[in-house]
Amino acid sequence: MAYLDDLFSLSGRTALVTGGSSGIGKAIARALARAGASVVIVARREAERKAAVDELTAAGAEAGGVSGDLSTREGIRAAAEAAAAVYGEPDILVNSAGINLRPPLSELTEDVWDRTMAVNLEAPFLLGQRFGPGMAERGFGRIIHVTSQQAHRAFVQSGAYGVSKGALESLARSQAEAWSPYGVTVNTLVPGFVMTPLNVRLSSDPARVAELAARTMTGRNGLAEDFEGAAVFLASRASAYVTGQAIFVDGGLSVH
Template sequence: MSTPYSSVLDLFSLHGRRALITGGSKGLGRSIAIAFAQAGAEVVIVSRTLSECQAVAAAINSISDSKATALAADVTRTDDRDRLFHEAGTIDILVNSAGVNIRNPIETLDEKDWDAVLNVNLKSPFLLAQQFGPPMAARGWGRIVHLGSILSTISLAGRSPYASSKAGLLGLTRTLALEWATQGVTVNALCPGPFATEMNKPLLDNPEQYAAFISKIPMGRWGDLNEITGAALFLASPASSFMTGNALYIDGGWTAQ
């Protein structure tokens, strides 16, 4: 049964919720963390570097009434994930934003590089969902948002581990959505196109590659970091209560072609 709201804007409120964002100290994860705090959530910002998480938490606490907490963790390490689960407290919203990309043609791609990308981009979201999802289901409410990519469904040369990890993440999203569909937990993915993040700095610094990307985007530009936040807030809020197992593409029209 749906809950009545006094205003449509209440559908997008995160007041009373606690969100954990991996990769929350930079790029898209940072923008999402700030937006969630502005929407009323308490946020837990996670990355491998505590000082970077603390800087984001301090920025949030200076502009928002919501509380931000910084925790350092390497999400590929079992002991770090276990510590994170115990230190983070009750989590209503899990955003798996941590990600890496190693760009090499398959002839020169090392197995360790393949493993490094898959461990961060696919294995850790699975293991974190396995930890944080069941308590959400037991409480009858939860949101899990995976950061996919346009490369979840298309590909580019030299990105075999990244594209494989992001395609796998959509499969994981759909499967978890079905498993928790009757327990109040939704699982969806955000699939961004080119955004000006640190991960994409090699492309931003290469005029030819930058122009090549622009030529593929119908809107003729890269995304601004703040343009991910509305979609993320939708997936984390009551507004998306009847949506699960799906993906939103924020890509300037790239995948519409």
């Protein structure tokens, strides 16, 4: 057990998790905290953010939360500085916040495009620019982006959402190229269909839920907690030689 503790422990590390108040982000924040990290949740909704932080602190974890409007550059920068003020500069950055607006392409407005790119792509870019160089200077860093199957293939009106997630995976590779020589790994987690608030449009259709489950190799759709182990691995020293990769956590959906 001492070996495993040393390999996967996040004790003494600080993590910033955007979108950490619900869904996959919340599960990742919980996992990083249980592995020993001090966690700062950045989320827009105050009640959900407070509940997530309270849950972590009640379990004995070091956790804090800051309000974050990731739809504007000013909001992104303000959230970054507020988060860094809680426990100091983060060693681990998890970009899980996202919006899922998918009108048919012929009805896609510039406003929807701009909002999608701001939250799903520009926020991870600007947060990386803010914290990546510092991680490199200190010789350790982990950046984890949560992307989508639609980064790799188009279905159910991918629209701007699919474009933003595809670009996010390219961003991860560019960040890995820039900073991995200095101890900073950058990877993406690629979910399948996961029963979270972000997927409420599909999860409210039982027939569609069953159809998607049948397309996996495990025979079920994903749960937020399915990402805990992968997140701890990618955040720990165990993943020191894994960078620029897209790790599929999808029950085999992508290859079935």
